[in-house]
Amino acid sequence: MANGFSVTFRTMFRKSATESYPEQPVNFQPRYRGIHVLHRDENGLEKCVGCFLCAAACPANCIYIEAAENTDSNRISAGERYASVYNIDYSRCIFCGYCVEACPTDAITHGHGFELAPYDINSLVYRKEQMLEKDALKHSLPKAVAAR
Numbered sequence: 001m002a003n004g005f006s007v008t009f010r011t012m013f014r015k016s017a018t019e020s021y022p023e024q025p026v027n028f029q030p031r032y033r034g035i036h037v038l039h040r041d042e043n044g045l046e047k048c049v050g051c052f053l054c055a056a057a058c059p060a061n062c063i064y065i066e067a068a069e070n071t072d073s074n075r076i077s078a079g080e081r082y083a084s085v086y087n088i089d090y091s092r093c094i095f096c097g098y099c100v101e102a103c104p105t106d107a108i109t110h111g112h113g114f115e116l117a118p119y120d121i122n123s124l125v126y127r128k129e130q131m132l133e134k135d136a137l138k139h140s141l142p143k144a145v146a147a148r
């Protein structure tokens with residue numbers, strides 16, 4: 001009893017390690033696997049070439065892609081094709097990272113987004129527009145600058 005209570009009393013006066021989310025930003029380890037980010041190349045084109053390899057590698061079958069041809073007047077990616085639709089269903093994703101491993105163009109990585117607790121399960125299907133990096137330059141800037 002005395003030993004047990006001594007641990008309690010010692011711990012009572014220690015500084016709390018609790019993160020004050022959402023008042024303060026959460027600290028992530030660099031390799032944390034959160035909501036995916038679809039990247040752009042240095043010219044601002046989408047890196048995804050609609051090859052479906054990520055969807056084939058996904059054990060949860062939660063990636064849905066529709067590919068379309070690039071044309072001279074409408075070039076979206078540097079390859080022959082691009083993903084006109086790219087959805088990930090986060091009600092099924094297990095954040096295994098297999099899609100990231102499978103991608104030949106480094107188009108998809110995990111970001112640090114983690115707020116995935118909605119009341120409507122349908123809103124867990126994220127579309128390309130929600131995951132796409134806004135512009136290539138912003139991504140290459142240090143985080144503190146890019147956040148401005």
Ligand code: SF4
Pocket residue numbers: 057058059060061062063088092093094095096097098099100
């Ligand atoms: S992290 Fe895993 S489960 Fe989620 S989309 Fe990628 S391959 Fe599928």
Ligand code: SF4
Pocket residue numbers: 047048049050051052053054055065083102103104105106107108
């Ligand atoms: S994210 Fe990568 S693996 Fe998936 S379709 Fe695009 S280029 Fe292919």
